[in-house]
Amino acid sequence: MKWNEIVQIVLFFGLGIALTPPVGRFMARVFKGEKTFLHPVLHPIEKIIYRLSGVDPDEEMTWLSYFWAVLLFATVGFAADMAIFMTQQWLPLNPQKLPNCSWHLAFMQAWSFTCNADWQSYTGETVMSYFSQIFAIMVHQFLSGASGLAVLVAVARALKRASIKTVGNFWTDLTRGLLYFVIPLSALWAIPLMWQGVPQTWKPYQTASLMEPYTTQVQKTDDKGNNVTTNIQLVVSSPKLGADGKPEMTNGVAVMVDVPQVDAKGVPIMTNMPVMVDAKVETQSIPVGPVASFESIKQLFTNGGGWYNVNSAHPFENPTPFTNFWEMLAIIVVPMAQVYMFGLLVGNKKHAWCLFNVMLALYALSFVVAWYCETRPNPVMAGAVPNMEGKEQRIGVMNSVLWATSCTAIDNGSVNSMHDSYQPLAGMMPLWNILIGEMLFGGIGCGMYCMLFHVLITVFIAGLMIGRTPEYLGKKLDAWCATWAVCGVLIPNAVALLPTAIALMLPATIGLSSLGNQGPHGFTEILYCFGEAANNNGSAFAGLNANTPFYNIAAGIVIWIGRFAPIISALAIVGRLASKKTVEPSAGTLPTHGWTFGLTLTGVIIIVAALTFFPALCLGPIVEHGLMTAARTF
C-alpha cells in the first residue's frame, strides 16, 4: 500500500460523491422538463424530434404501455443490429473487409447491446467493421442507457403521483435524457481522452514495419488453399521399459522414448502430419478508428462493450494513468447521481441518501476485500508478487482491482485487467457484486430499480415484524407489490444459476469444451458468464470461449430475461402505487432512512444473495482458494 494509491482512492470516491448532487440536480431538471442552460440550443431540436417521430410529448402512458414502448424500442434495435452484424461485409465503412458475423453471434450481440449488457463474445478489432461498431454498437450504447434511465424516471414519477393511472411518456423521457444529458456529457467526457492519446479517425488500420521482424511456422498450403500434409509412420511417446519390464525412472519421473507404431501384422501405422513452412512476420497492424467518442459513452452509461477485444486494458482505449482515472470516474458519476435524482423526483432526499450510503458501503467493502486478496502471494507461482498476470504496467494492481469492483458493483462491465487471472477470492468479489444484482449504484436506471425491489422486501419484512401494514413513500404496499418485487429479484437469480447447471450437464463438447481453465476455476468461468448475462453486466472471465452456438444463444436469452423481468416488475409495482392515495406518515410508519432502515436493508441484500449463491460460490472460488493455498494446479 503506497501513499499515492490512498490518494487515488480518496480522490476517486471523493469526486464521485462531490459530483452526485450537481449532476443529480441537473438530471432531475431535465426530466421534469424544466429549463436548463442547454435549452436555447437544444429545445428546437427536441421539438423537431417529436414531430419527425410522430410523438405527442404530453401523451400519458399506463405502466403497461410504457413497458411495451421500452420492449418494442429494444426489439426494433435488436432487429436492426442483427441485420447489420449479418450483412456488414456489404455495408460501407468496412476498410478491413471483415466478413459477416455468424447468426448466433449476431443474435447474442444484438440483445447484448440493446439490453445495456454489452457482453462480447467476439474480438472487436478483428470481427466488427466501423459501421457495426458505430451504428450497431455505439448507437445502442446511447439508446439502452437512456432507456434504463427513462424507466427509472417513470418509476420515480409514479411514486410521487397519487390516484393517477399513468406513469409518463417513454418517448419524452428518452428524448430529453439523450438530448440534454447523455449525448452532451459523452462529448464532454471524450475530449480529455483524445488529448491523452485515444485514436479518433475514419482511416483504415495502419501498418507498421516491425523493428525486429521474426519468423514463425505455419502449415503449408497448396495453390488451392488446401493444407499440405505428409504421410509418415505414427510415433508415440511411451515410458521406456527396463530389463525387468518395469518403467525406468529418473528422479521419480518415468523416462520417455519415441516408439514407432506398428499394427498386429507388423505393418507400420501411417498418419498424416501437416507440413510446416517458415513464415516471415514483418508488419504489425495498428487498429485505429473513431475510438474516443465510443469510449466515453461506453464508460458513462454503464455499457462496457469495448472497441477492442481487451476493452479498456488496450493501450488505445486507455493509454495513460489519467485516462484510467477519468474512465473509472465515468463509471460511477451517473449511477451515483441517479440515486440523488431519484430522491429529488420522489421528494425524499433523506431516503435517497440512506440508499446511497448502503450502496457505497457494500461497494467500498467489496473493493477492500478484493484488493487485500489480490495482493497476497500465490503459492502456485512461487512467490512472484504482485499478481501482474492480465494487468497493465501503467495501471497496476490497485487501479485494476478498483476498476474490477467498480465495473461490477455498477453494472458497467468494462475491464482494464483480465478478471480470469485474479486470485480466487479477489475474482470472487466482482462476481459477488454481479450476483447480488448489480445495484451498488448499479446500471443506469436498472441499479436503482433493482435496489427498489430490495427496499420493498425490507419494508415488507419489517412491516411484518412490527405488525403493521407496510408503507413506502406514503403508499400502502399490498400482495401485488410484494409478488412483483420478489419476481424482480428471483428471476435474474434463477437465470444465472439454471443455465450454469445446464452448461455443466450438457455433453462436454458443448458446455465444457469452451473452458479456458480446468478445475474449480472452470466452474467459476461458467458461473461468471451466466451471472453477468442475467444481470446485464458484460465483464467476463474471458478464458471461456463463448462464441459458440450454445453460449451465444443461451447468453442472449438470459440477457433478454435479465433485462426485461426487472423492468416489467418495477413498472408493475409503481403502476399500482401511482393509482393509490398517498397517506400521511403516522407514528406507526417505519421511516425509510436512518441507521435502522439502512442496516435492515443491508441485511436483506446480503441474506437474499448469500442464500441463493453461497453453494455455487463454494464450488468455485472458495474451494479454489483452498486448493491454491495447498499449491494444487490443474
Add this chain to the structure above:
Amino acid sequence: MIKLIVQSIRQTILWSLIAGVAYTLVMTGISQVLFRDQANGSLIVRDGKIIGSKWLAQQFTGTNYFWPRPSACTYGTGPSGIVASSGSNLGPTSGALQTNVMNNASAFISGNNLPTNTVVPADMVYASASGLDPHISPEAARLQIARVAAARGLSEDKVRELVEKFTESAQWGFLGQPRVNVLMLNVALDQLATPKPAETAPAPKAG
C-alpha cells in the same frame, strides 16, 4: 401497438443519425484539429516509414534491444495479419500459467546474465492484459541495461542515462505506476551514435 412500433422505428433512425453520424463526425473533427497526432494512433515514423505506435508494444528478442512484457497474443502480429489483443486468461491454479511464469523468469535471468537468485520483476514474468502493454517497470529496464550496452558496444552509463530519460514516474506525481516505454526507448537506442565495433571495419551509419 402498431403506433408504438412505428414510433420505435422512427426514433431508432433519428437517433442513429444524431448519435451515430452527427456525434461521431463532430468528435472526429474536434480530435483531428486539436489532437491530430493522437487521433491517428500516435504513430512513430522513421525514414518516412511507419515503424509502430507509441502505445503498442512490439516483440523484441534480440540482445541489442530492451524486451517488453510477455504477450499472450504475439504482440498483435501473426503470419496472417492482425491478431486480436488478448491476455492469457489463465487462472491462479493453472498449471500452464505456472509453467509460463517459471519459463519467463528463467529466460529473463539467463538472457540478461543475472545471478540465479535475482528476483525478476512481476511485470516480466506475468503476461500483460492486452498483450500489447507498451511499458515495463523501471526495475525491469534497469536489469537489462548491462546486456543491451554490451550488445551495442556502448557504455553502461550511456544506456542508463537513456533509460532514465525514458522513465516516467506516476503521472502528475500520483496517478498509476512508474514505467518505461520500451518501443520509444528502443527507437532512441537506434538513434544513439554507434561507436566503431572494431578498428578495421568501416563505421556503420547511425540509425
